[in-house]
Amino acid sequence: MDAAGHIIMFFIGLIGSFFSGLLGIGGAIINYPLLLYIPDLFHAGTFTAKEVSSISMFQVFFASLAGIIAFRKQSKTEKPLMHVGLIKYMGISILIGSLAGSISSKYLPSEAINIIYGTLAVIAVILMMIPNSGSREETSLESIRFNPLMASIAALMVGVVSGIVGAGGSFILIPIMLTILKIPTRVTVASSLAIVFISAIGGVAGKLVGGGIPLWPTLFTVIGSVIGAPVGTRVSRHINVKVLRIGLAVLIAATAIKIWWGIIAS
Numbered sequence: 001m002d003a004a005g006h007i008i009m010f011f012i013g014l015i016g017s018f019f020s021g022l023l024g025i026g027g028a029i030i031n032y033p034l035l036l037y038i039p040d041l042f043h044a045g046t047f048t049a050k051e052v053s054s055i056s057m058f059q060v061f062f063a064s065l066a067g068i069i070a071f072r073k074q075s076k077t078e079k080p081l082m083h084v085g086l087i088k089y090m091g092i093s094i095l096i097g098s099l100a101g102s103i104s105s106k107y108l109p110s111e112a113i114n115i116i117y118g119t120l121a122v123i124a125v126i127l128m129m130i131p132n133s134g135s136r137e138e139t140s141l142e143s144i145r146f147n148p149l150m151a152s153i154a155a156l157m158v159g160v161v162s163g164i165v166g167a168g169g170s171f172i173l174i175p176i177m178l179t180i181l182k183i184p185t186r187v188t189v190a191s192s193l194a195i196v197f198i199s200a201i202g203g204v205a206g207k208l209v210g211g212g213i214p215l216w217p218t219l220f221t222v223i224g225s226v227i228g229a230p231v232g233t234r235v236s237r238h239i240n241v242k243v244l245r246i247g248l249a250v251l252i253a254a255t256a257i258k259i260w261w262g263i264i265a266s
Contacts, residue, residue, distance in 0.1 A: 005044035006220045012038060013224025017063035019251065022232035022244075027063045027225065028056045028167030029124075030251060032117055033258050035221075047214065049110035053166030054213045055221055057102065060168040061200035062222045066229035068193050081190035083141050086183065089148045090155035091198040094169060097159020098199040102206020105164040114263055117165040121256035124172045125249060146181045154180065155195065163203045168196030171252055185244065189236070 001009075012034045016027030035052040039045045047055070071081065105113060154176050155169075162169030170192045177188045207213060236244065 001045045001217055008039055008042055008044050009217045009220040010224040013059055013221035014228040017225035017228035018232040022236045028060050029171035029255055031056050031059055033255055049113040051214050053105055053113060054207045055218045056166035057203040057207050058218050059221050059225045061204050063225040063229045064168055064193050064197040064200055066226050068197055071190050081187050082194055083144060083187055083191045086191050087194045089151045090195045093152040093155035094159035094195055094199040095202040097156040098163035099202035099206050101160040101163025102203045103209055106210035113165055116161055118259040118263055120161055120172050121252055124175050124252045125256055151181055159199055163206055168199045170196045
């Protein structure tokens with residue numbers, strides 16, 4: 001890959017991580033189709049679904065880490081948003097699932113990985129359209145109640161499939177937290193970043209075990225990610241919760257259409 005290709009990878013990472021910080025997602029929901037189609041469109045290189053999965057997982061790891069750091073700085077001057085209990089239950093489960101899914105992706109064909117990703121995107125859109133109580137803004141962290149078993153099982157399942165496609169899982173995790181666990185929106189956005197980071201630890205470990213990681217494209221994508229996530233986090237503080245939710249649903253829907261169009265047309 002030449003210098004132009006590296007620049008393209010940088011901007012892909014920048015765009016994906018900006019939305020990571022803005023909406024509390026790991027960026028894979030955006031980066032997966034970008035990595036699959038954009039480099040080829042500009043004749044900068046072509047990546048298989050397995051390579052995209054690997055690059056995306058590393059991007060999620062660093063983007064979510066940058067997002068967490070930004071939220072922690074924010075919490076020093078504002079009301080804390082990360083729910084420790086929720087992160088503990090869902091984090092352990094998603095770590096196990098992501099590691100297993102990431103390792104198993106080595107043995108799956110690229111088409112199967114695309115189908116799994118497209119299915120997850122469709123499910124996420126449906127969940128985002130279900131009315132929920134996630135709009136509660138003034139609820140304190142101490143008063144939030146959730147089912148630990150349900151949270152753990154959901155995180156484990158999300159971890160397996162997200163590990164396969166190289167995602168942190170937040171594009172499906174956030175709708176689950178909002179609609180099933182009934183977690184307030186801003187707490188969901190903040191806590192999901194921590195859970196996604198834990199998921200990415202397992203995912204990255206699995207990709208390293210599997211091998212076949214494009215080194216330089218991954219590096220430039222990660223550099224863009226580290227820059228974009230904090231910017232998105234700062235912008236999110238000035239956007240209405242309903243706008244955040246609608247924006248996330250639109251992004252997921254657009255990705256689902258693009259992925260399934262590619263699967264059907266191939």
